[in-house]
Amino acid sequence: MKVITGKVRFSYANVFEPKSVNGSTPKYSVSLIIPKSDKKTLTKINRAIETVKKEGAHKWGGKMPVNLRMPLRDGDVDRADDEAYAKSYFINVSSNTRPGIVDENLNTIMDQSEFYSGCYGRASIVFFAYNTNGSRGVSAALQNLQKLEDGEPLGGKSRPEDDFATGVEEDFLS
Numbered sequence: 001m002k003v004i005t006g007k008v009r010f011s012y013a014n015v016f017e018p019k020s021v022n023g024s025t026p027k028y029s030v031s032l033i034i035p036k037s038d039k040k041t042l043t044k045i046n047r048a049i050e051t052v053k054k055e056g057a058h059k060w061g062g063k064m065p066v067n068l069r070m071p072l073r074d075g076d077v078d079r080a081d082d083e084a085y086a087k088s089y090f091i092n093v094s095s096n097t098r099p100g101i102v103d104e105n106l107n108t109i110m111d112q113s114e115f116y117s118g119c120y121g122r123a124s125i126v127f128f129a130y131n132t133n134g135s136r137g138v139s140a141a142l143q144n145l146q147k148l149e150d151g152e153p154l155g156g157k158s159r160p161e162d163d164f165a166t167g168v169e170e171d172f173l174s
Contacts, residue, residue: 001048002143005123006041009033011084011154012092013117015099015145028142029094032123033075036087045072045091048127052138056129060136069137071127084118084154093125093142100144109147117154121147 011031018026034041049070057064071092075085101109109115124143130136 001051001127003041003044003048003125003127003140005032005034005044005125006038007120007148008035008038008041008123009084009088009118009120009151010115010123010145011090011117013115015101015115015142016112018096018098025096027094027096028098029092030123030142030145032091032093032125033085034089034091036089042072042089045127049138052127052129056138059129059131065136067136069135069139071138071140091125091140093123093140095142099142102144102146104146104148106146113160115145115147118151119147120149120151121145 009032011033013030015028015030018028020026034045036042049072053064053068060068072089073079073091075082075088075090079085079090101115103109103114123145125140126143127138127140130139
């Protein structure tokens with residue numbers, strides 16, 4: 001079931017090159033930080049999860065597992081030490097294929113410095129049921145991304161546009 005989010009913040013954005021985690025198959029991935037105040041997006045996500053739970057029961061032998069894993073997580077609980085996730089929920093999404101990435105005018109973004117962890121936009125994601133190696137749950141796959149606006153970069157690295165915007169050389173000894 002496909003969901004188009006409202007405005008979210010992107011974190012851990014590995015959307016131009018696939019990345020392997022602990023030796024796994026390399027995937028494109030991003031964490032979608034959804035403000036708790038965005039009731040419309042959260043309602044769409046929760047409806048999609050409930051639909052997939054009902055339709056996916058065949059993957060779990062026809063009955064709902066007790067330890068069913070869910071994709072929507074509370075940033076205040078699961079990422080309490082990360083300010084970027086405060087007052088938000090989040091979903092980690094991935095794909096084996098590169099997502100389409102466009103700007104607010106639907107122009108393809110090719111410059112990797114234009115889409116980064118910390119910018120804001122919308123995401124197209126598809127929810128599905130899974131049963132893999134004893135792990136059962138609902139997950140979401142990354143489809144496409146739309147950047148709507150810049151944001152403070154996450155991960156401690158500044159953007160060159162911000163560092164050199166003044167054009168004035170500073171004396172590093174002062």
